[in-house]
Amino acid sequence: MMKHLSKLHLIIILFLIVGCQFNAPSNYNTWDVTGGGRENLKYSSLQQIDTNNYDRLAIAWVYHSENNDSTKFGPMECNPIIVENIMYGVSPKLKLFAVDATTGKALWTFDPADSVANKTWHRSSVNMNRGVAYWANGNDKRIIYTVGPIVFCVDANTGKLIPSFGTDGGINLVNGLDRDPSKLFVAPTSPVMVYKNLFFVSGLVGEETPGHIRAFDVKKGAQQWIFHTIPFPQDKGYETWDDTAAYKRMGSTNSWAGFSLDEKRGLLFAPTGNPTNDFYGGDRTGMGLYGNSLLAIDAVTGKLKWHFQTVHHDVWDMDLPAPPALITVEHQGKKIDAVAQTTKTGFVFVLNRETGAPIFPVKEVPVNTTTTLENEKLWPTQPMPILPKPLVRQSFDTNDLNNLVDAKNYAVIKNTFLQYGPSKIFTPPSVKGTIVLPGYDGGAEWGGPAFDPETQLLYVNTNEMPWLLNMVENKKNQQLLNTNFNVGKAVYMQNCMKCHGPEKQGGGNYPSLMGIEKKYTTSSFAQLVTTGRRMMPGNNVLTPQEKNALASYVLNIKTLKDQQFVGKTAASLPAQKTSYGFTGYNKFLTPDGYPAIRPPWGSLTAIDLKTGAHVWKIPFGEFEALKAKGIAATGRENYGGPVVTKGGLLFIGASADGKFRIIHKRTGKILREIDLPAPGVATPSVYAINGKQYVVIACGGSKWGGKTSDAYIAFTLK
Numbered sequence: 275m276m277k278h279l280s281k282l283h284l285i286i287i288l289f290l291i292v293g294c295q296f297n298a299p300s301n302y303n304t305w306d307v308t309g310g311g312r313e314n315l316k317y318s319s320l321q322q323i324d325t326n327n328y329d330r331l332a333i334a335w336v337y338h339s340e341n342n343d344s345t346k347f348g349p350m351e352c353n354p355i356i357v358e359n360i361m362y363g364v365s366p367k368l369k370l371f372a373v374d375a376t377t378g379k380a381l382w383t384f385d386p387a388d389s390v391a392n393k394t395w396h397r398s399s400v401n402m403n404r405g406v407a408y409w410a411n412g413n414d415k416r417i418i419y420t421v422g423p424i425v426f427c428v429d430a431n432t433g434k435l436i437p438s439f440g441t442d443g444g445i446n447l448v449n450g451l452d453r454d455p456s457k458l459f460v461a462p463t464s465p466v467m468v469y470k471n472l473f474f475v476s477g478l479v480g481e482e483t484p485g486h487i488r489a490f491d492v493k494k495g496a497q498q499w500i501f502h503t504i505p506f507p508q509d510k511g512y513e514t515w516d517d518t519a520a521y522k523r524m525g526s527t528n529s530w531a532g533f534s535l536d537e538k539r540g541l542l543f544a545p546t547g548n549p550t551n552d553f554y555g556g557d558r559t560g561m562g563l564y565g566n567s568l569l570a571i572d573a574v575t576g577k578l579k580w581h582f583q584t585v586h587h588d589v590w591d592m593d594l595p596a597p598p599a600l601i602t603v604e605h606q607g608k609k610i611d612a613v614a615q616t617t618k619t620g621f622v623f624v625l626n627r628e629t630g631a632p633i634f635p636v637k638e639v640p641v642n643t644t645t646t647l648e649n650e651k652l653w654p655t656q657p658m659p660i661l662p663k664p665l666v667r668q669s670f671d672t673n674d675l676n677n678l679v680d681a682k683n684y685a686v687i688k689n690t691f692l693q694y695g696p697s698k699i700f701t702p703p704s705v706k707g708t709i710v711l712p713g714y715d716g717g718a719e720w721g722g723p724a725f726d727p728e729t730q731l732l733y734v735n736t737n738e739m740p741w742l743l744n745m746v747e748n749k750k751n752q753q754l755l756n757t758n759f760n761v762g763k764a765v766y767m768q769n770c771m772k773c774h775g776p777e778k779q780g781g782g783n784y785p786s787l788m789g790i791e792k793k794y795t796t797s798s799f800a801q802l803v804t805t806g807r808r809m810m811p812g813n814n815v816l817t818p819q820e821k822n823a824l825a826s827y828v829l830n831i832k833t834l835k836d837q838q839f840v841g842k843t844a845a846s847l848p849a850q851k852t853s854y855g856f857t858g859y860n861k862f863l864t865p866d867g868y869p870a871i872r873p874p875w876g877s878l879t880a881i882d883l884k885t886g887a888h889v890w891k892i893p894f895g896e897f898e899a900l901k902a903k904g905i906a907a908t909g910r911e912n913y914g915g916p917v918v919t920k921g922g923l924l925f926i927g928a929s930a931d932g933k934f935r936i937i938h939k940r941t942g943k944i945l946r947e948i949d950l951p952a953p954g955v956a957t958p959s960v961y962a963i964n965g966k967q968y969v970v971i972a973c974g975g976s977k978w979g980g981k982t983s984d985a986y987i988a989f990t991l992k
């Protein structure tokens with residue numbers, strides 16, 4: 275063989291070897307990809323900060339990403355990246371920044387509000403962003419990130435848009451989805467994933483927008499392939515929908531949580547959410563692939579290699595909430611490349627990376643399919659792993675009611691409980707109402723797990739919050755409206771009630787709209803409804819008349835009321851799109867605002883993935899008021915993930931209590947708590963420069979209210 279090799283061959287081989295090395299998994303001492311690497315392990319092999327010296331950890335620098343302008347403070351969920359001593363991330367208003375990662379000094383900022391693309395395609399620039407992506411070829415260095423529907427490509431050297439990318443440096447994601455773009459809403463919240471000269475996007479979408487996964491080229495921003503998460507007639511999986519036209523009308527089924535990537539195999543891993551609507555599937559019966567699935571997609575061709583559906587025909591909003599960790603585990607004496615997927619339902623699915631076959635057995639368990647909702651057809655079984663055991667409680671009975679309240683408040687929650695009745699995972703939604711536990715925010719959430727390749731322990735933070743789900747029959751609304759004719763209310767019930775409540779009172783994480791007329795004019799209101807803001811999706815489906823009617827209802831404008839519809843009959847009401855709506859995302863709380871379930875309300879669990887056993891579990895987060903009463907740590911709602919290090923530590927913010935915690939990775943002992951200026955509802959990044967290890971976290975505050983900030987805080991040993 276050898277003697278046939280020419281000089282050219284040798285150069286090619288050398289090139290391939292060097293190329294492969296470049297693409298080989300990192301040794302986990304950098305943080306140039308969100309999640310610490312494309313495998314999303316959130317692991318750092320750095321060990322300067324360790325179990326002996328953690329008490330010397332002190333603030334190295336603070337970067338105020340909005341110049342300390344408190345009018346611009348707000349949640350930041352960004353896990354920043356660090357490349358060649360520069361940290362890249364986003365501010366609460368989604369400004370992109372580059373700062374010196376040793377000093378926190380700003381190098382440049384890019385404000386999307388100033389861009390032409392933003393003005394023409396988006397108008398309002400605010401949304402959520404959990405990270406940015408880096409690509410380089412020689413001195414051509416690029417940051418690719420999303421703001422609403424726009425993917426921007428910014429020169430990492432200068433902070434200026436790269437004009438040869440898309441149109442003047444941006445592409446509009448509503449185009450290229452094989453639907454009428456004027457009706458679509460796309461606003462990815464997770465970073466794009468870069469591989470070779472490609473990057474991949476799906477993201478948060480409107481209920482009427484399909485969550486198809488797409489590849490674009492990094493250079494020009496041209497679309498390369500599209501994977502239909504709602505299959506077309508020629509695609510495999512099409513047969514899992516009873517409605518043969520689902521691919522034309524169905525929305526969501528999107529990969530909003532972000533991707534992981536196996537560079538060696540060229541495989542993209544995409545977790546998906548459920549199809550529209552979250553809680554009623556009577557118009558989308560069938561197993562509904564590729565909803566709630568982990569997809570392994572060939573990154574170059576966009577062809578599906580395998581899929582694993584975690585909930586069949588989901589009517590509980592159990593989207594896969596985080597990219598999977600691409601791990602290597604010892605199982606029955608063999609090392610296996612696997613993926614670990616955490617879920618809102620509290621399960622961890624550990625699957626073979628090549629085939630999707632479960633490493634620990636998964637059983638199809640029969641579930642309750644008795645439903646009172648017309649045309650609904652629930653799936654008779656759901657997949658449940660034998661191991662690891664669920665991370666959270668999956669049923670709710672009288673014994674689970676909050677035991678810390680006084681007798682008066684106990685009577686209140688007991689009464690609510692009796693109205694709804696006991697429930698367990700996959701209890702069918704109903705008009706009478708059900709308790710949903712694990713809740714819409716987990717179980718596990720978007721922070722995702724951390725995995726230690728040395729010990730093969732997986733660390734997962736979770737929530738335990740019961741929610742109250744009430745379905746409403748849209749037909750009844752319609753009848754009501756026929757007699758008490760109010761088009762604005764009908765539009766509201768269809769488009770807004772699920773978040774802002776039947777009486778505009780808000781609930782869960784969504785604000786009340788009572789008295790909102792003091793803040794908005796008809797036009798600023800119409801603008802907000804069109805563009806959306808942060809976690810409120812924009813609405814491009816409503817007609818101007820419908821928006822007017824909506825304004826008259828929400829803003830209580832009596833004179834304008836129903837102008838467009840005077841003299842018309844109920845037939846001119848906007849068509850009800852589904853037979854059922856729901857009354858909103860409502861947490862089941864005690865009268866003084868605590869979860870109506872007994873603690874823990876948040877936990878952190880370490881799981882040995884060799885055996886599937888839980889190694890330790892601690893309540894995660896606390897309430898000062900309860901602590902002052904001598905009540906042991908209750909745990910608390912938390913979002914954003916942990917990082918595990920070779921130095922023996924876990925670093926985690928995430929909790930609504932605003933603490934940054936250093937935890938012993940072997941024992942779960944909380945070694946130290948540091949107060950942040952506002953909750954660090956984000957995942958930390960770990961890096962080293964000139965022999966000095968740093969850990970940095972965004973402290974924007976949370977969507978629950980409370981303190982907000984614009985600070986990124988970096989710690990190092992002093």
Ligand code: HEC
Nearest residue numbers: 769770773783784785787790803807808809810811813828
């Ligand atoms: C998926 C949930 C969701 C839906 C659906 C939704 N909203 Fe919102 N809405 C939100 C959230 C979250 C906010 C807070 C946004 C922020 O953080 O700035 C909000 C904010 C608002 C505000 C501003 C409140 C303030 O105090 O400034 C108005 C007005 C509003 N929504 C109206 C509507 C209307 C009208 C509809 C229906 C067309 C609607 N929303 C649909 C989630 C939703």
